[in-house]
Amino acid sequence: MAEEFDEFEETELTADEAALLADLPELSELGEARRKFLGQAAALGLGAFALNLLAQEQVFAALETSPEAAFAPVTIENGVTVAMKINGAEKSLTVDSRMTLLDGLRERLELTGSKKGCDHGQCGACTVIVDGRRVLSCLTLAATCEGKSVTTIEGLANGDTLHPMQTAFIKHDGFQCGYCTPGQICSAVAMMNEAKNGEVSYVTSNVRTTAKNVKLSDDEIRERMSGNICRCGAYPNIVAAIQEVHSGRETAQTWNFHTPNNDLVEDKEDEKDATV
Ligand code: FES
Numbered sequence: 001m002a003e004e005f006d007e008f009e010e011t012e013l014t015a016d017e018a019a020l021l022a023d024l025p026e027l028s029e030l031g032e033a034r035r036k037f038l039g040q041a042a043a044l045g046l047g048a049f050a051l052n053l054l055a056q057e058q059v060f061a062a063l064e065t066s067p068e069a070a071f072a073p074v075t076i077e078n079g080v081t082v083a084m085k086i087n088g089a090e091k092s093l094t095v096d097s098r099m100t101l102l103d104g105l106r107e108r109l110e111l112t113g114s115k116k117g118c119d120h121g122q123c124g125a126c127t128v129i130v131d132g133r134r135v136l137s138c139l140t141l142a143a144t145c146e147g148k149s150v151t152t153i154e155g156l157a158n159g160d161t162l163h164p165m166q167t168a169f170i171k172h173d174g175f176q177c178g179y180c181t182p183g184q185i186c187s188a189v190a191m192m193n194e195a196k197n198g199e200v201s202y203v204t205s206n207v208r209t210t211a212k213n214v215k216l217s218d219d220e221i222r223e224r225m226s227g228n229i230c231r232c233g234a235y236p237n238i239v240a241a242i243q244e245v246h247s248g249r250e251t252a253q254t255w256n257f258h259t260p261n262n263d264l265v266e267d268k269e270d271e272k273d274a275t276v
C-alpha cells in the first residue's frame with residue numbers, strides 16, 4: 001500500500017522556491033498597500049462629491065426665484081414669461097418652457113390644492129378650470145396659458161363661504177382621504193356649465209337634438225365624471241353631491257358628527273343598563 005500522506009509534515013523548499021518566496025512582498029505589506037489604495041479612492045470619491053455639491057449650490061444661488069416660490073426651481077432653460085389670471089388675481093411668472101401648469105401652480109405659486117396623482121393625464125386629480133373649461137393641468141404647459149383665466153380649488157370659495165359644490169361634497173360625504181377631491185370638485189363645477197350649454201357626452205341619447213340646460217341623470221353624471229378617479233371609491237356620494245347641486249333638489253344628510261351631547265345620552269343609557 002502506498003505511504004500515507006501527512007499534510008502537516010514539513011517539507012523542505014528547494015533553492016528555487018526559497019528564492020521566489022524571498023522576492024515576494026510581505027503579506028502584511030500587501031494589506032497595508034490595499035488599505036492605502038482604498039483610502040485614496042474614498043478620498044477622491046468624496047472630493048468629487050463635495051465639488052459636485054458645491055457646483056449645485058452655486059447654480060441654486062445664481063437662480064432668481066419668484067417671491068411666491070415655494071421651492072427654488074432646479075434650473076430654468078428656455079424661460080418664458082407668462083401672464084395669466086389665477087383665481088382672479090393677475091400673475092406673471094417666468095417658467096421653463098416645459099413646465100406644466102400643475103407644477104407652476106404647486107411649486108411656483110404655492111397653490112397645492114391641485115394634486116399630482118399620475119402625472120400622465122389618467123386620474124384627474126390635477127383638474128383645474130381654464131377659461132371655464134376643465135383641463136388636466138399635468139398635461140397643460142404653463143406657457144400655453146398666456147392671457148387665460150385659471151381657477152383652482154383655492155379660488156372656488158368666496159371668502160369664508162364655500163362654493164355650493166364644496167358644501168355638497170361635505171354634506172354627502174363625497175370623499176374619504178380627500179386626495180382626488182379638489183380635482184373632482186373643479187371637474188364637477190365645470191361640468192355644470194357643459195350641461196348648461198347643452199354639450200353632449202358619450203351617453204347623450206340623441207346628439208342631433210340637444211338643448212341648453214340639459215338635465216343630467218346619475219348615469220350621465222357618472223359618464224361625464226369618469227375622468228376623475230377616486231381610489232377610495234366614494235363614487236355614490238360624489239354622484240349624490242353633484243346631483244343635488246345640478247338638480248337643486250335637496251336631499252337629507254345621512255350622517256352627523258358625534259357631539260358631546262350624544263356622548264352624554266349614551267353615558268346615561270349605559271348607567272341605566274348597569275343599574276338594571
Ligand atoms: Fe393629472 Fe393624474 S395627475 S391626470
Ligand code: FES
Nearest residue numbers: 176178230231232
Ligand atoms: Fe380618496 Fe377619492 S377620496 S381618492
